[in-house]
Amino acid sequence: MSDRYARQMVLSEVGVEGQAKFAAASVLVVGAGGLGCPVLQYLAGAGIGRLTIVDHDTVEETNLHRQPLYGMADIGKSKAETAAAVLKRFNPSVEATPVVARLTPQNAATLVADVDLVIDAADSFAVSYILSDACHAVAKPLVSASVIGMTGYVGAFCGGGPSYRAVFPDVSVDGGTCASVGVLGTAVAVLGSLQAHLALHLVLGLQPSVLGRVVTFDAGRLAFGGFGFAGSPEPDRYVPFIAPDAVTASDLVVDLRGPDEAPEPFAGGRRLSVEAIENLFEQPPSSARIVLCCRSGQRALAAADRLRERGAVDLALVALG
DSSP states (O other): OOGGGHHHHTSTTTHHHHHHHHHHOEEEEEOOSTTHHHHHHHHHHHTOSEEEEEOOOBOOGGGTTTOTTOOGGGTTSBHHHHHHHHHHHHOTTSEEEEEOSOOOHHHHHHHHHTOSEEEEOSOOHHHHHHHHHHHHHHTOEEEEEEEEBTEEEEEEEETTSOOHHHHOOOOOTTOOOHHHHOBOHHHHHHHHHHHHHHHHHHHHTOSSOSBTEEEEEETTTTEEEEEEOTTOOOOSOOOOBOOGGGOOTTSEEEEOSOTTTOSSOGGGOEEOOTTTGGGTOSSOOSSSOEEEEESSSHHHHHHHHHHHHTTOOSEEEEEOO
């Protein structure tokens, strides 16, 4: 074995046996952006044997302040393919496979089944819930993170512990995005590095396990916090995300996006806001499934909660990107 891993193999927690665990491990990383870049760099640097990189997006100039895998010459190129090529140059012993696709309910189970551990670096509500459902079903660990502005969190879910849904059953409709609220590159780097650390911790099987724990970070106050959630009960019922092509003609489709986001409602549906959704039905129809659509899934989740309070049962969500 080369000297590449000498400084980590001298650790009693790693050694020859731990390094062999890294080399044998396969990790799915969904998202090759602000969180995914440090995740991928540190996992490849540690010698994780096989990395599958899922990202449908291309490099934009606005990415470069927080996504150091890319440079000006990469603008317009696939993030997944570019990241895989960079990692291969960085550590030729690592197998990096790009998947240029959006994660969906249709491909999630297949992607999760092929790896030992999953990292949610997409910073998308829809992706977090879709991955949690897939990982929980087969008891594979999921390391998920989110960061916006100057704050964020990272946690380890599933894999025998509670799912993401058990900890975050609801979301706020008022949450912003990196584009609207902004994000500091170093804050993203801290959370992405923590994601990589939790993943390595899990691969090594160190105790106490990081499963069932969330770490929070406030870059403005330079403060860390967190909480444990081991033993949190799973929700009795939840509203699933479905793929856009799983919507049928018999569904009642509600598009929660504004005309500025989508000139025409999805699948010929009705356009409503989350605030107006409660007034749509005095009694939600029992004969038709209600499909709630928005860009990230955030508004769809909030609208679903309001409809369930009014007695709606047959609901589904679509994140249109």
